[in-house]
Amino acid sequence: MTSQELRAGTPTAPGHLAAPGGDGPPAPSAPPTAYRMSRGRWWREVGWRHVVGLAAVAFAVFPVLYIVSAAFNPLGSVVSTDLVPRQLSLVNFQALFTDPSRPFGRWMLNTLVVCTSVTLIQVTCSAFAAYAFSRFRFRGRRGGLLALLLIQMFPQILATIALFLLFTDLGEVIPAIGLNTLAGYVLVMCGNAFAQVWLIKGFFDSIPASLDEAATVDGAGHATIFFRILLPLLVPILAVTSLLAFVGVISEFLIASIFLREAGVRTVAVGLWSVIENDRSNNLGLFAAGALLTAIPVVLLFQYLQRFIVGGITAGGVKG
């Protein structure tokens, strides 16, 4: 693999998205040297690497240990929580779902609804646009691509004030999408509808155009080519972009905190923040339990899609 292939979202084939996947080169189970290393030499050349690696693992993992420990600690306070749990109990998880003043189940559902809708809309719009930019030559194509690149360098939160005022006004005439509605919040988040265009376009460009031509000869229209022929080939990149979009929305805090003020419409991000803000020292267990329930599915997805993600982020995908 050359450095060029790494540089952009133009993997030569779906499999190549996985830049540093696997264990590197087809790792020989024995060291490449013909003779067995002495113990001293192993430490000098390989062993110390494990020491550094394990130190990094400890650095990466200790907050995770702490949150697991806090979640299962029945006392739930900061004072009583250590890295290693001394007692195991599920009271924090039960408390999450029983107090109506902090409807965690509702927040989870809200987050799921918001993230799923935004992800669907964002990935659909991006895939459509990527198809147009990759397969058609039209006036303004290059300009459009550059404009997209430019616009994306300005994060949407810079315009929070204007968005707040816009939705205050909109809500007065169309209450269904005003402030304090999930629909309104979803709409705002959909402003990033084109966030994944470049990534998907790179993938499109790697699919030979002869495929489309053959289909055109057979009488297929542009929509048939897109939905029937190209879409199935896009699945790996759609999986990665969906995950990046989903996680980006899960962690969105600023606009959610300004738009979703009532407890019933909050997302997990705003809800858990309010739990911590209310009582930092005694709500730790609750927060940790909620955080675990939120993070576990995301982390599992990341692990499952790991080899695709590495290709995706080197091609410029940014998680929020």
Add this chain to the structure above:
Amino acid sequence: MVSQQLRPAPQESPASHAAPRGSRSVPVLLLKVLVLAVVISTVVALTPALVAAERWGFLVFFWVLVLLVVAVYATRRAIPLKYLLPGAVLLFSFVVYPVISTFQVSLTNLGDGTRATREEATAQILGASVVQAPDAPRYNLSVATTGSPSAGPYAFLLVDPATGEASVGTDEGLEPLPDATVTDGFVTAADGYELLTPVQVNDASAQLADLTVPVDGGAIRQLGIRQAFLGSTPLVYDEDAETITNTDTGAVYAPTLQGDREYYVSADGQRLSDQSWAADVGLANYVRAFTDARILSDFLGTFGWTLVFATLSVATTFALGTVLAIVLNDRRVRGQKVYRSVLLLPYAIPSFISLLLWSGFWNTDFGLINDLTGLSVNWFGGETTAKVAVILTNLWLGFPYMFLVVTGALQAIPEDLKEAAGLDGAGGFTGFRTITFPLLLIPTAPLLVASFAFNFNNFNTIFLLTGGGPFTPDNPTAGGTDLLISYTIRLAFGASGAQFGFASAIAVLLFILTGVVAALQFRLTRRLEDVI
């Protein structure tokens, strides 16, 4: 990543030679009809409300949208547009337009106390001056809402006991309500309105006390939970002169600028009311930002730290990521897959969770950091320690990304290049510095700049960790770890009162600075393209 994407697509245009045909399949046709029908019927349904509220801007926008949708999807032309329109409309509505609108807001004094238009403010002043005469007519009142019972907007559903006729009163005025259900002299149901229970009316009493229904010669206001009265006022608004006259005293109040706000003020300098309204102030907000010494020093100080924060965030994460990648990327190291999976964790956990967790770690008395290290530092208490804590937390959040990126780049460097370097005697660190590192930078530099740009406006990290603090007692608006973005947001939505106009001016300046960063990003990637 930019560099390669700026080049023409690899296989230039074979697809464009094959004439694309329109779609004739039934499902696609059905989808088209469905989308068209939904869009048109939605806009048609919205039109009366928009007209009634005189929201001409929205009205024009929605009908232009309909025309666009019809022009693009009901015809066989403009095939690329069929794929671009949905996302483009969303991008325009919720990113491009708000950006333009931010600039417009920055030319006004919009904020707490100035959200209303002058007409609305005038109506409120007149309404508030309404007093109840002993023989004032009364109405039977049911409070209703077209929004939510807790937030409004509210309306008075009134029944005149004399005639039994129902009407609806809002801050716009009084209108007949012929289709309301009236039971025992009270409205008990009306289309489009949700009636409030007495408890809800009580909860909303503060807002309801401010609700006045203007009518000729006075206004209708609430009098308890079940009653309203028609009161009169000595104030008269002269529409041509745009002044308010008090008919009892003869005093005339005219709109007058005081500070950055307009009030109704009489000739002898008396304010009629502290109620102000939105007004254009030109470039006053920008002038204030650059001439008020306190604001200028806040702005420059925050800008400086923003640069330091973004630079250090990139530098530390890249350094740690690179070291780890180089150390672990050796084919003799077993378990690389396990290392990678575990090191991925900080990147995979949603960042708001990690940040909230870490904000507790830095606590002086019970925080994990002091616990593990045996220190008793009040991390968020001092500016320097808070900055160190912020950078270290961001290092934890960001190093896995750099580790993955650099590992990928390392594995892409041809093995024979490293071997050749080894033969030339460039072993160890020299080989790394002269051969490996430059090769690493080519694919990663654009990502480093992107990471810089991301951290430049990294609101979440600052807000969820330190909230921008520590603050000094004499300066509650700019904290020790504030980035420009968190500083701006506090001006707009902070506890000390919203200053939308001024905050928008700061946001516009932030746009410009972000634009400079973006331009650098463009240039750098272009130059790299030349290098390769």
